Amino acid sequence: MLLSVKGLHKSFGDLEVLKGIDVEIEKGSVLAIIGPSGSGKTTLLRCLNALEMPNSGTFEFHDGFSLDFDKKLSKKELLTLRRKSGMVFQSYNLFPHKTALENVMEGPVIVQKKNKDQVRQSALNLFEKVGLADKVDLYPHQLSGGQQQRVGIARALAIEPELMLFDEPTSALDPELVGEVLQVIRDLAKEGWTIAIVTHELKFAEQVADQVLFFDGGHIIEQGPPLEILKNPKEQRTKQFLNRILNPS
Amino acid sequence: MAKMFLNNMIIATAGGVSDWDNILSSLWPMIQGGIQYTIPLTLFSFVFGLILALLTALARLSSSRILIGSARVYVSAIRGTPLLVQLFIIFFGLPNIGIVLDPFPSAIIAFSLNVGAYSSEIIRASILSIPKGQWEAGYAIGMTSRQALTRIILPQASRVSIPPLSNTFISLVKDTSLASLILVTELFRKAQEIAARTYNFLELYVTAAILYWIICFILSIIQDRIEKRLDRYIAK
Ligand SMILES: Nc1ncnc2c1ncn2[C@@H]1O[C@H](COP(=O)(O)OP(=O)(O)OP(=O)(O)O)[C@@H](O)[C@H]1O
Ligand SMILES: [Mg+2]
Numbered sequence: 160m161l162l163s164v165k166g167l168h169k170s171f172g173d174l175e176v177l178k179g180i181d182v183e184i185e186k187g188s189v190l191a192i193i194g195p196s197g198s199g200k201t202t203l204l205r206c207l208n209a210l211e212m213p214n215s216g217t218f219e220f221h222d223g224f225s226l227d228f229d230k231k232l233s234k235k236e237l238l239t240l241r242r243k244s245g246m247v248f249q250s251y252n253l254f255p256h257k258t259a260l261e262n263v264m265e266g267p268v269i270v271q272k273k274n275k276d277q278v279r280q281s282a283l284n285l286f287e288k289v290g291l292a293d294k295v296d297l298y299p300h301q302l303s304g305g306q307q308q309r310v311g312i313a314r315a316l317a318i319e320p321e322l323m324l325f326d327e328p329t330s331a332l333d334p335e336l337v338g339e340v341l342q343v344i345r346d347l348a349k350e351g352w353t354i355a356i357v358t359h360e361l362k363f364a365e366q367v368a369d370q371v372l373f374f375d376g377g378h379i380i381e382q383g384p385p386l387e388i389l390k391n392p393k394e395q396r397t398k399q400f401l402n403r404i405l406n407p408s
Numbered sequence: 409m410a411k412m413f414l415n416n417m418i419i420a421t422a423g424g425v426s427d428w429d430n431i432l433s434s435l436w437p438m439i440q441g442g443i444q445y446t447i448p449l450t451l452f453s454f455v456f457g458l459i460l461a462l463l464t465a466l467a468r469l470s471s472s473r474i475l476i477g478s479a480r481v482y483v484s485a486i487r488g489t490p491l492l493v494q495l496f497i498i499f500f501g502l503p504n505i506g507i508v509l510d511p512f513p514s515a516i517i518a519f520s521l522n523v524g525a526y527s528s529e530i531i532r533a534s535i536l537s538i539p540k541g542q543w544e545a546g547y548a549i550g551m552t553s554r555q556a557l558t559r560i561i562l563p564q565a566s567r568v569s570i571p572p573l574s575n576t577f578i579s580l581v582k583d584t585s586l587a588s589l590i591l592v593t594e595l596f597r598k599a600q601e602i603a604a605r606t607y608n609f610l611e612l613y614v615t616a617a618i619l620y621w622i623i624c625f626i627l628s629i630i631q632d633r634i635e636k637r638l639d640r641y642i643a644k
Contacts, residue, residue, distance in 0.1 A: 208548060210544050210547060210548065234552075238550060238552065241548065242550040245548070245549075246544075246545075246548035248545065248548075252539075252541040252542060252544065252545035253545070254545065255564065256563050256564055265549060265559065266549035266550060266551075269555060270549055270550040270551055270555065271550070314545075314549065315548070315549070317549075318549050318550055
């Protein structure tokens with residue numbers, strides 16, 4: 160078990176978005192999170208690296224690092240948590256004033272204070288991996304959406320996180336660019352990265368995920384292997400949701 | 409070209425033609441006043457003012473009530489009172505409580521305080537104009553808020569703030585003429601002194617105006633260059 164989350168609560172004012180979530184993320188596994196719009200999938204993912212601060216709950220990592228959100232986190236705990244995970248955003252959020260290579264080197268060089276030459280070499284390897292070896296010196300605005308998102312993935316990988324978080328990484332993309340990004344994530348899964356991904360790409364979830372988690376109304380409705388959840392859901396709400404996605408009227 | 413300008417102007421004002429040499433010989437002292445005082449006064453005040461402005465903007469954006477409150481009072485006091493009055497308080501007023509400053513440092517203090525207040529609003533607005541996702545992307549790779557601020561947000565905010573800050577800078581160049589009233593022998597004071605001797609008021613003051621115009625013109629060209637160079641700093 161890489162990470163075990165227990166009793167996660169998150170409210171925005173009066174709106175309770177996460178109503179006590181328990182999730183376990185197996186090391187080297189892919190967890191796909193699906194659910195209706197506004198159900199709190201993004202919030203859940205953002206709570207995992209405290210971009211959104213949970214109101215209560217506990218995290219326990221395999222290495223013994225643990226957090227209790229009932230208490231206020233220390234700065235050190237917050238940074239340790241953030242450095243354990245890499246986040247890939249729906250809207251890429253690349254740094255527009257830095258080249259693709261600089262975007263990727265920023266974390267290891269500035270945050271982790273690693274040697275610049277070594278970082279450059281491993282960053283170039285990452286660009287190779289995401290298929291952008293020839294684009295390293297371009298600025299984000301010179302790249303297509305799919306290319307920007309692949310830089311976003313390389314940037315997250317560069318800090319060598321234990322857990323990769325993806326929030327609908329392809330939903331801002333033109334349809335013809337979705338495949339190239341999903342392919343990169345597929346490769347990461349094969350290499351054994353631990354991944355939690357919010358996605359509407361059911362086919363992708365079916366092929367790549369080890370666990371699918373259906374999320375609605377602030378609760379986990381059901382969770383299990385993709386074939387079970389996507390093909391044979393037990394819960395009425397899951398069935399309705401899948402129906403709506405598969406047969407849009 | 410400046411010469412031609414001056415020539416035409418003098419012909420146009422007919423009466424003063426005989427004083428042509430007078431004006432030419434006054435040009436150098438005025439330029440000297442510009443180089444010795446106007447330009448240093450502008451540059452120092454702008455640099456100190458920007459530092460003050462950044463600190464004030466950060467105070468306004470902080471979560472400390474005391475910092476927010478003091479920043480607001482400072483900005484409000486400076487914006488709500490005439491620059492000339494501030495200048496007089498510092499130079500003529502402070503000696504009454506035993507603080508005696510020379511004209512030049514007095515002017516630098518007044519102008520810095522002024523730039524600080526006006527530019528802090530500009531800097532604050534440009535920091536706020538950077539999308540939240542940029543902070544989050546910084547945090548997500550493990551940055552502290554300070555790292556995110558200095559590495560990610562300020563470089564982008566600086567590009568956004570260049571056009572309004574250039575306006576402040578150009579206003580400052582012109583406002584330094586107020587320092588003549590507390591005896592700083594800058595460009596305009598030189599013009600006043602010579603005019604008092606020679607009575608060529610029109611010619612000298614128009615010459616001073618043209619000199620200010622030239623300085624501001626050069627500055628706006630520099631501004632344009634910087635903007636073009638920093639264009640990539642803006643999210644598209
Ligand atoms: N910062 C915030 N302040 C207030 N409310 C918020 C905030 N972030 C999210 N919410 C609310 O929380 C709920 C869950 O939002 P969230 O973005 O997690 O949903 P989601 O499942 O990711 O939806 P989608 O599929 O549309 O991305 C929504 O009702 C949203 O309006
Ligand atoms: Mg979402």
